[in-house]
Amino acid sequence: MFKRIEEDRRRAVEIFVEGQSVTAREGDTVAAALLASGLDVRRSTAVSGAPRLPYCMMGVCFDCLVTIDGMGNRQGCLVPVREGMRIEIQKGKREIGR
Amino acid sequence: MTSIPQRDAYDVVVIGAGPAGLAAAALTAGAGLATLLVDENMGPGGQVWRAITTTPVKEKRLLGDDYWAGQRLVDDVRASGAEILQRATVWSLDRTLEVGLSIDGGARLVRAKRIILATGALERPFPIPGWTLPGVMTAGAAQTMLKSSGLLPQGRVVVAGQGPLLWLLSAQILRMGGMIDLVLDTADRRNRLRALPHLPPFLTSPYFFKGLAMMREVRARTQVVGGVTSLAARGSGRVEALAYEAGGRRSEIPVDVLLLHQGVVPNVNLAMAAGVRHRWDDVQLCWVPELDERGESSVAGIHVAGDGAGIGGASVAVHRGRIAARAVIEALKPEAGLALADHATLASELARAERGRAFLDVLFQPARQFRIPADETVVCRCEEVTARDIRESVALGATGPNQLKAYRRTGMGPCQGRLCGLTVTELMAEARGRTPAEIGYYRLRAPVKPITLAELASLPKGEDATKAVVRG
Structure with missing residues (x-):
């Protein structure tokens, strides 16, 4: 859905999306890194299970909810990527205990 | 820091x-x-x-x-x-x-x-059919990714809506080598006459030349269709097409990324x-x-x-x-x-900076159909409540946004009404024949952003607070 500009010289950061290695850049938010990854990163809603992707990218819409390092319902657009971060696409409601 | x-x-x-x-x-x-x-x-x-x-x-x-x-x-x-x-x-x-x-x-x-x-x-809610489909985002979202991560939308890109940000984003995408297939301008042409009295100060404001230059830049490099009166995103599992109407003519185009904006x-x-x-x-x-x-x-x-x-x-x-x-x-x-600087000086500087805004405010008032959607359109994205659900609740007796929560849970999802509140107010006002001021808004309370119990529990607490809840 999105591609990086060539002049981007930021340091590479490796994250894992559903166990798969993805190269993000330092300063990316989780949501931006997911949209740039080329992977199918659609979550599904808690109410009807409909597929969604981030809508506002500024902390307002909560359509970027994602599980980060085992913790669910994080706003992916507000969290910067960190080396080795583990990301799971959230399907439906956040599970108890994560 | x-x-x-x-x-x-x-x-x-x-x-x-x-x-x-x-x-x-x-x-x-x-x-x-x-x-x-x-x-x-x-x-x-x-x-x-x-x-x-x-x-x-x-x-x-x-x-x-x-x-x-x-x-x-x-x-x-x-x-x-x-x-x-x-x-x-x-x-x-x-x-x-x-x-x-x-x-x-x-x-x-x-x-x-x-x-x-x-x-x-x-960004103002832009409730059109299909606005919850993956691949539909706000223009602001695309601009955020462009600024913070140097990301450009890819595939068949359509930008739809109105207002200064729409043109600025389009110009930025094109300058950076990105592609836009089509810009659909929803600005309501009837506003031009109404905005006319505010035109003189606008002409001498920086907005005028900047705005013209930006629109020229975009028009030179991509197709722009004005006078758009309806928009509907379609697709199964993600956005695949956009149907629109301009000057009474209906069209449908394939789309991978649809960027919406109608002001802030x-x-x-x-x-x-x-x-x-x-x-x-x-x-x-x-x-x-x-x-x-x-x-x-x-x-x-x-x-x-x-x-x-x-x-x-x-x-x-x-x-x-x-x-x-x-x-x-x-x-x-x-x-x-x-x-x-004294207050009078600051106030006159403010007045100078505000010059031209009144014209833009009227010119870019979004048309009714883009603020108060038809029945099948989702209004509350979090709880997936449609305009029909809300109109039916009004018929059953819901008087305002707060009562509507009990009927439909609108505004009770994680976004806390940020993406539906204005739509709900205007929609209920219209359905009840009242003004938005009479209908009111959600009663908002802390926490205004979700926090976990663990975060609350981590608050430093004094002896009094502990005594208040510990027995014996």
Whole structure:
């Protein structure tokens, strides 16, 4: 859905999306890194299970909810990527205990 | 920059590090007031100067001069002695001026003698059929990714809506080598006549030439269709096509990324939760806080500056930030206030920055059908409630947005009404034959952003608090 500009010289950061290695850049938010990854990163809603992707990218819409390092319902657009971060696409409601 | 607040109490807490917050915090800290500037993002700049200290887009002409103008304010605040806290989410503010904030999973409460709310704007809801489909985003979202990560939308890209940001984003995407298949302009042509009385000051404002140049730049490089009166995104599992109507002709085009925008409105959640009185603005079609000429709200000690006080744009926000800061300095440290420009000077600078806005406000009033959608359109994205659900609830007796929560849970999802509130107010007002002011808005309460119980439990607690809940 999105591609990086060539002049981007930021340091590479490796994250894992559903166990798969993805190269993000330092300063990316989780949501931006997911949209740039080329992977199918659609979550599904808690109410009807409909597929969604981030809508506002500024902390307002909560359509970027994602599980980060085992913790669910994080706003992916507000969290910067960190080396080795583990990301799971959230399907439906956040599970108890994560 | 610190990672937790260094004190429990400050003279001033400024919430939001966009144009207004940066300008305000630089002044109050410069005057010697203990100032905490808290902001939810990774770096200062707000949305308009998003990622200004870290953007990978280094070539200045790509993002434009108005973007880089923010650097000076960031430098000023960093030199001012203000304590700056990034990635801090404020979830509570009350009449006693206690601020609840959360950083990296830990919560803190800090007290302030004065608060300057600079929470800025968010994009007006744009409820069209299919706006929840993956691949449909706001123009602001695309701009955020462009500024902070150098990301360009890929595939068949359509930009639809109206207002200055729509043209700016399109110009930026094209300058950076991105492709836009089509720009659909939904600006209501009937507004032109109504805006005419406001034209003279607009013609002598910077908006005029900048706006014309930007529109020319976009038109030279991509197809633009004006007079668009309906939009509907379609697709199974993701957006695949966009149907639209312009000048009575219906068309449908394939699309991979659809970017929507129809202006911005004040982000009022925190101010409303703090009890600040708001009024409905009949021109900007949104809620704005009731403020005196120095930006002080109906809650003593809480000032509101920037687009959160009513949409005016970045340069107006800077001036409002300075006015609020001056009022705070005058109240807390009058001798430091003497060194600053007086209120009349600041007010005339503000008036100059506001020149031309009245024209834009009327010209870019979104048409009714893009604010009050047809029955099948989703209004509340979180709880997946349609316009039909809401109209049926009104028929059953729901009188306003608060009662509607009990009927349909609108506004009770994680976004807390930010993406449906204005639509719900206008839709219910129309259905009941009342004004938006009579219908009102959701009653907002803390926490205005979700926090975990663990974060709440991590609040430092004194002996009294412990005794209050521990038995025996």
